Amino acid sequence: KRRHKHSDELEKKIQNHLTDSMKPPGADGDIWELFAEEGEMKIYRKELVEDGLICDPLKAVHSIGNVTAREMCHYFWDTDVRMEWEGTIESFRVIEVPEEFTTIIYQTHRRVWPSAQRDCLYLSSMVKVDNPPSVGDKIPHDTWIVCNFSVDHPEANPVSGCVRALIEIALICQTFITPPKDGGPITRDCLQCDIIYVANVNPGGWAPASVLRSIYKREYPKFLRRFTAYVQDKTRKLDI
Numbered sequence: 001k002r003r004h005k006h007s008d009e010l011e012k013k014i015q016n017h018l019t020d021s022m023k024p025p026g027a028d029g030d031i032w033e034l035f036a037e038e039g040e041m042k043i044y045r046k047e048l049v050e051d052g053l054i055c056d057p058l059k060a061v062h063s064i065g066n067v068t069a070r071e072m073c074h075y076f077w078d079t080d081v082r083m084e085w086e087g088t089i090e091s092f093r094v095i096e097v098p099e100e101f102t103t104i105i106y107q108t109h110r111r112v113w114p115s116a117q118r119d120c121l122y123l124s125s126m127v128k129v130d131n132p133p134s135v136g137d138k139i140p141h142d143t144w145i146v147c148n149f150s151v152d153h154p155e156a157n158p159v160s161g162c163v164r165a166l167i168e169i170a171l172i173c174q175t176f177i178t179p180p181k182d183g184g185p186i187t188r189d190c191l192q193c194d195i196i197y198v199a200n201v202n203p204g205g206w207a208p209a210s211v212l213r214s215i216y217k218r219e220y221p222k223f224l225r226r227f228t229a230y231v232q233d234k235t236r237k238l239d240i
């Protein structure tokens with residue numbers, strides 16, 4: 001069962017995301033504020049201050065056509081394409097690959113004046129979910145999750161001056177297939193991918209609440225727009 005040092009912690013976090021993060025906002029009785037909405041994309045936030053630091057949890061739901069859950073999670077997890085869609089990281093390094101679909105990454109984020117620069121050291125794992133909870137009455141064809149959470153590592157060799165931000169992030173994707181009415185073959189046009197993205201970022205050190213909240217308000221919608229467009233573009237059949 002224990003495949004690497006963080007196996008148990010990873011399993012527990014995935015289970016928590018599948019029970020808690022897959023619930024629609026508000027189902028947990030919490031008050032989520034819808035702060036951005038663009039078509040199917042809805043982004044919610046909660047105000048949370050821990051030890052004087054702004055740790056506002058974020059939850060985004062989205063649904064896009066023509067891609068599968070596995071493709072969405074693959075492009076989110078695969079560091080080979082990270083800089084093609086990530087807009088706020090300045091550099092990153094894969095520190096360790098504990099197992100095939102699990103990496104440990106050190107990354108620095110672009111400094112946002114007047115705050116100190118932030119870095120993150122986290123484990124990133126992509127997992128196919130076997131017995132997914134079905135949301136509502138739709139039955140998913142498959143469910144994939146990428147779970148990113150902060151860990152320690154002796155070889156991080158951090159950039160001096162960076163403040164270590166702590167992250168708990170998950171991208172949960174489900175593929176829904178609507179076979180063509182005429183009984184023809186299933187094509188990309190029959191695919192719909194439902195996405196849930198949850199992010200808990202602790203900035204690790206003081207930063208003005210107004211600065212942090214404006215960064216999040218700007219960066220999360222931008223990230224979701226840019227990342228989903230990137231995957232649809234990468235998977236689009238070549239225009240013949």
Ligand SMILES: CCCCCc1ccc(-c2ccc(S(=O)(=O)CCO)cc2)cc1[C@H]1C[C@H]1c1ccccn1
Binds near residue numbers: 115148199207220223
């Ligand atoms: C003064 C700034 C304090 C907070 C800095 C910070 C830390 C981590 C993160 C973060 C770390 C990982 C992820 S991910 O989803 O796992 C993808 C892989 O990179 C996502 C966001 C972001 C930000 C802040 C750039 C701000 C920001 C906010 C949303 C989106 C992008 N950038």
